[in-house]
Amino acid sequence: MARSFIHVDPDSHFPIQNLPYGVFRPRSGGPPRIGVAIGAYVLDLAALDLAGYFDRTAASGRAVFAQQSLNAFMALGRQAWREIRAIIGRLLDADEPALRDEEELRKAALHLQSDVELLLPAEIGDYTDFYASKAHAANVGTLFRGKDHALMPNWLHLPVGYHGRASSVVVSGTDVRRPLGQLKPPDSAVPFFGPTRQLDFELEMGWLIGTGNEQGRPIPIEEAEDHIFGLVLVNDWSARDIQAWEYQPLGPFLGKSFATSVSPWVVPLEALAPFRIPAPEQEPEPLPYLRRRNPDTFDIQLEVSLQTDAMERPERIATSNYRNLYWTIAQQIAHHASGGCNLRTGDLLASGTISGPVKESRGCMLELTWRGTEPLRLSCGEERVWLADGDRLSMTGWCRGNGFKVGFGEVAGRILPAHRLP
CATH class of the missing domain: 3.90.850.10 (Fumarylacetoacetase-like, C-terminal domain)
Structure with a gap:
């Protein structure tokens, strides 16, 4: 069974097998952006994008994660969704050092859910x-x-x-x-x-x-x-x-x-x-x-x-x-x-x-x-x-x-x- 380097309680809804998307805004300030829930945390995808982890994907250069809704990311299609999900899963894996061992990146990309405001995830047209x-x-x-x-x-x-x-x-x-x-x-x-x-x-x-x-x-x-x-x-x-x-x-x-x-x-x-x-x-x-x-x-x-x-x-x-x-x-x-x-x-x-x-x-x-x-x-x-x-x-x-x-x-x-x- 896949495990994350982030501790996830067995009763949590958000283990590494889930990785749901949402829109959040830090209570300390800053604009809304896209994140993924992992245990008690939110992983900031805009921070990962800025660090270059999505450079060779369909999301590259589009700033789709520095948005106040999921719409721009959703519009990329299933192949892009699978590609991004695979990268996120790999970065959160217990055996992957890229995020686990980079203290500055972890500080920038991981927020306690209690420290953020969760927003409507999409601009709903119909x-x-x-x-x-x-x-x-x-x-x-x-x-x-x-x-x-x-x-x-x-x-x-x-x-x-x-x-x-x-x-x-x-x-x-x-x-x-x-x-x-x-x-x-x-x-x-x-x-x-x-x-x-x-x-x-x-x-x-x-x-x-x-x-x-x-x-x-x-x-x-x-x-x-x-x-x-x-x-x-x-x-x-x-x-x-x-x-x-x-x-x-x-x-x-x-x-x-x-x-x-x-x-x-x-x-x-x-x-x-x-x-x-x-x-x-x-x-x-x-x-x-x-x-x-x-x-x-x-x-x-x-x-x-x-x-x-x-x-x-x-x-x-x-x-x-x-x-x-x-x-x-x-x-x-x-x-x-x-x-x-x-x-x-x-x-x-x-x-x-x-x-x-x-x-x-x-x-x-x-x-x-x-x-x-x-x-x-x-x-x-x-x-x-x-x-x-x-x-x-x-x-x-x-x-x-x-x-x-x-x-x-x-x-x-x-x-x-x-x-x-x-």
């Missing part, structure tokens, strides 16, 4: 949210339409999705303001305007597009993953009452567009390769453009924790797994581009809520409390049907290897009260 978990779609359909009509007729034939709002994507740690909107409870004859009463989270994962496709040219499913730079955790916050009133006939709008939180570290596909598993069997068989020769997915354990103002520490309220997605990442990309849509560097695509077959694996409050009929009872004595002001919601995810974890860190946010009405 954001698409899918609805790819069969358990989630069935649960929500049952709640609103009954068990006999849980899945809409198209759901088993294509990855359902909608276009979200890129401007309100925020990095983990950003507070989320309770949104305002039109509400129409069942006991009200007319709608009114005010703060949502049904604020929810959605346990999701997302992926950043590294290189896109020409407008009008679909992406073959066997090539779909070549366009992915890496994966992140996503919490697509939802105002269920606003959404329920507004979404027909066109779909989510203000009930979703107020905030989407993402984790700061982007885990490359190469780091997830050892954790590939066969994808769920699909019945009926998808149309040819959605069929892959050997469909697979990833074994990524997911957890959700909640901390209220009355609690000293977070409490786990749900667990799930990426493997619970019915539609694969490749199918979602292939379908997205099949009509001629041009994906671009920095675009964010998300899976939709990832729910499993048992109650504890439901990935949102709507399912966990069964639309409010089964309140969530916390150890502090409080109950939750929906999220309250002051609540801090966090999500984490990891793959477990032999003696190490490949993880995503966390995506977290605290809920602030709504702005006062004018």
Whole structure:
């Protein structure tokens, strides 16, 4: 097993087998730049570039690591990503002296994560949210339409999705303001305007597009993953009452567009390769453009924790797994581009809520409390049907290897009260 000269705790999400990318800014000052997480540290790639370690690569002379986003690096393509990853892995290896034994370079290139501010990893031009978990779609359909009509007729034939709002994507740690909107409870004859009463989270994962496709040219499913730079955790916050009133006939709008939180570290596909598993069997068989020769997915354990103002520490309220997605990442990309849509560097695509077959694996409050009929009872004595002001919601995810974890860190946010009405 590969080892780094930097000590990495066995429970750390960031061993040498991971090497996720992010954007950081030292708290002591200086501009944002690109880094890689290793244990409790961030490796400054701009410093390594300045020292000449990327001179004979596709990144040479482009200053792609002295940037406030990953976009310039992502646009270089998969061959460049593999080349840079190999160099970083070699420099961090326990048996490689180049960085290990150069004290001045180590001082310049290694920062404690506690000494930096982590920023939004990409400039996100477009954001698409899918609805790819069969358990989630069935649960929500049952709640609103009954068990006999849980899945809409198209759901088993294509990855359902909608276009979200890129401007309100925020990095983990950003507070989320309770949104305002039109509400129409069942006991009200007319709608009114005010703060949502049904604020929810959605346990999701997302992926950043590294290189896109020409407008009008679909992406073959066997090539779909070549366009992915890496994966992140996503919490697509939802105002269920606003959404329920507004979404027909066109779909989510203000009930979703107020905030989407993402984790700061982007885990490359190469780091997830050892954790590939066969994808769920699909019945009926998808149309040819959605069929892959050997469909697979990833074994990524997911957890959700909640901390209220009355609690000293977070409490786990749900667990799930990426493997619970019915539609694969490749199918979602292939379908997205099949009509001629041009994906671009920095675009964010998300899976939709990832729910499993048992109650504890439901990935949102709507399912966990069964639309409010089964309140969530916390150890502090409080109950939750929906999220309250002051609540801090966090999500984490990891793959477990032999003696190490490949993880995503966390995506977290605290809920602030709504702005006062004018």
